[in-house]
Amino acid sequence: MSKNLFLKFIFVAASVFSANQAKAEPYISIKTNQPCSACHVNPSGGGMRTSYGNVYGYMELPAESSDANNFDFAKVSEFIQFGGNLRYDFDASKDDATDKTASGFGVESAQIYTLIKAGRDDLLLYLDQQVSPGTALSREALLIKKFDNGDYLKVGKMMPSLGLRIEDDGAFIRQVTGFNFDNSDNGIEYGLTSGSSFYNFFITNGTSSVTNDDNKFQFGARAEYFLGDFRIGGAAVINQGDEVDKKILALFAGYHWNNFTIMGEIDTVNNQNNGTANGNGEDITELIGLIELNYETSKGHNIKVTTEYHDPDDDFKEDHRIRNSVVYEYTPYSNIQLRFGYREREAPPQFPEQNLERIFVQTHFYF
Template sequence: MIRISVLLLALFLFGGEGISALPRFAVKLKDRCIDCHYNPSGGIIRNEDGWNWGKNTLSMISTPDKDFIISPRISENISIGIDYRTQYLYSQEKKRTDFQNMSGSIYTNFGLSKEINVIAKYDFVNKIWEGYGIAHILPGKSYIKAGAFVPNFGLRIDDHTAYSRGGDFGLLFSQGVYRGLIYNPFYNEAGIEAGVFADKFLYASASIGANNISPSRPLSKDPTFTSRIELTPNIGSLGLIFGGSFASAKVPDKVNMYGGFTGFGYDEFSLLAEFDIAENLLGADIKTSVMMIEAGYGVLTGLDAIIRFDRIDPNVNFNKDEVSRLIFGFEFQPYSFIEIRPQYRLQIETPSVDNDAFILQFHFWY
C-alpha cells in the first residue's frame, strides 16, 4: 500500500476543487446549480444570489449585510471572486505532520448582456487556466457554452480525491491502479456544450471537445463526448435528484465511462450516491467501477457533519483488489468567507495497513 503521507502530499498540493458547487446544498435547498452560479453546471464564480447566500446565510457568527454594502461587483457588468485553500495534515504511517499549499484561484465574470457571460479562472498556485462564454439564447435558460471547461459528468462533488472525480490519478502508485476517473484538478476540455432546462425538474447537457491530456490529437480525429441528464423533482419538503452520465475520451487511450447518481435532501439532511463504470481506464479490456456515498447533516447554521464512503474496484473481474476509504468530518463556516474542514480519513484495503490520516483544511473565499 502506498505511503499515505506521500499520497496526501501530492493529492492536496496539486489542488482541490474548492470552487465547485456542493450538490448537497442544491438537493437540500431544492435548487439547481444555475440558481447560485453563472456556470449552469456549477463551480467557479457565484452569481449575485449565490454570493449573497454564502455571505449572509451560510456562516454561523457573521451579521448579515442587509444593506448589501459589500458586493463581488466591481462595475455594473463585472464581478470578481477569489478562492484559497491550505491545510495541515498528520500521517499515521509516517507519524509526521506537514502544512500544504493546495490551490489559489482568482475568477471573474463579464456580463456582455443579460443573456451572454464570459467566465475566466486562473489558479496561481497550480498555473491552470479555464475560460468560456455562455450564451443563454435558448428557451428557459437553456444555453450554449464554448471555451475551455470541465465537462459535466456525474455529481461533481467538490473533493477531487473522490474516486468518482480524479481520485489519486496515478501519480504515486507504482502500478497506477488507485486513481479514480479522469477528472483530476488538471483536466479540462476545449470545445462546446449545449444544455437544456425543462421547467424546474430537468437538466440535460451534451458536449464535444478536445482534452488537454492529448493536445496533439486534433478534434476532427479524436473528439471527446460527454452527456448527462439530471432530474430534480420535489415532493413536498423532500428534494430528489437522479440521473446518469456518459463520456468517451482518449487519455491517451480511449476510455468509456457511464454511470448513474441519485440522492435526496430533507430539512437539514442530505444523502448522495454515485456509481460509475469505466472501460479501459487502467488498461486495455479492463473494466473498473467506482462508487461514492455521502451523507451530510446541518448541525447548526454554519456547521455541517459529513460522512463519505469512496470505493474503487480496479478490475471487476478480480477479487480483493478493491480499495475504500471512510471520511468523517465537519465543514465549519464561522464567519463569512472563512471555512474550516477537520477530517479523519480511514483507509481500508487488504491486507490492512496503518495508514489513516487527519486533515485540517482552511478555505478562504470571496
C-alpha cells in the same frame, strides 16, 4: 472491507432513510432544491458565485448572518466582477509502507475568478485562474451564451461534469473517472432545461490538453431530474484514443429530509485496449461508488460522513480500495469556513503504501 460489506452498507443506509420516510457542494444544491446554475456563474457548477450564491453564502450558510448589502463587494461595475477561493491546510498522514508520519502546512488550492459581460447579461466571458499551488494555470476560459428559455452554450476551455461535482478532488469518483478540477479540456457544451429536468451535451478534445493531435474526441451526455426533495441523474461518456477507448456510465441521486442530505453515485469505467499498447486488446472494467451523508446540526455547522469504493478490475477478486471520511464544517460568519477532517484509505495487502490515514484542518476563504 469486502464487496458484500460495502453493498450491505448501501442497503442499510437506504433502509434507515426509508424507515424514517425521508422525502457548489452538491449537497447544498440538493438541500435547497436548486440547480448548480442558481449559485454559480458556470451553469455546470463550481467557481464564481452568482448574486444568489453570494447572498446564500452571506445569509444562510454561516452561523452568524452578515449584512446582505455587502455580498457583491467584488463587483467592480455592471460589466466586470471578481471572485475567489483559498483553501489552506495543515495535515498529517501516515501509510503502512513507511509507518512514518508526514505533516505540514500548504495551500491546497487558490483561484481567482473573472466575469466580463459583453455589454449584455446573456453573453459572458468567464475565467477561472488557479494561482496556487504550483505555477499559475488557467482552469477555465469560457464564452457563455445564455438563452431566454434557460438554455446555454459554452465554448472554450472547460471542466465538463459527469456525476456529483463534489469539492473533494481526491474522491474516487473524481480521480478515477478523470472528471475533476485538475482536468480541463477544450470543447463545446450545450445545456437545456425542460420543466424539472436539465440536460447537457459536450464534445471535447478528450486529451486534457490545449490542442488535439488526432481526429478522436470525447463525447458526453448528462441528464438530471428534480423531483421535489429527491433528485436523480445519469451520464454517459465515450473518450476515444489511439491506444485506449474509455466508456463511462454514471448514476447519481440525492435526497433531503429535515437536517439530513444524503447523496450517492455509482460509476463504471470500461477501458478497451486497441492493441497498440500491449497487443492483447484487453478490456478492463472499473467500478466506483460513493455515499455521502450531510447532517446540519445547527446553522453554520455541518457533519459530512463519506464512504467510497473502487474496484480497479472487476475480473479480479479482493483488489478493491475503500476510502472513509468524517469532516466537520464550521462556518462562523460569511467568507470563512473551517473544516476538520479524518480520512482513511484501505487497499489490498500487496499495496501497503496505499493504506493511508490522514487528519487535516482547513481554512476556506471565499468571495
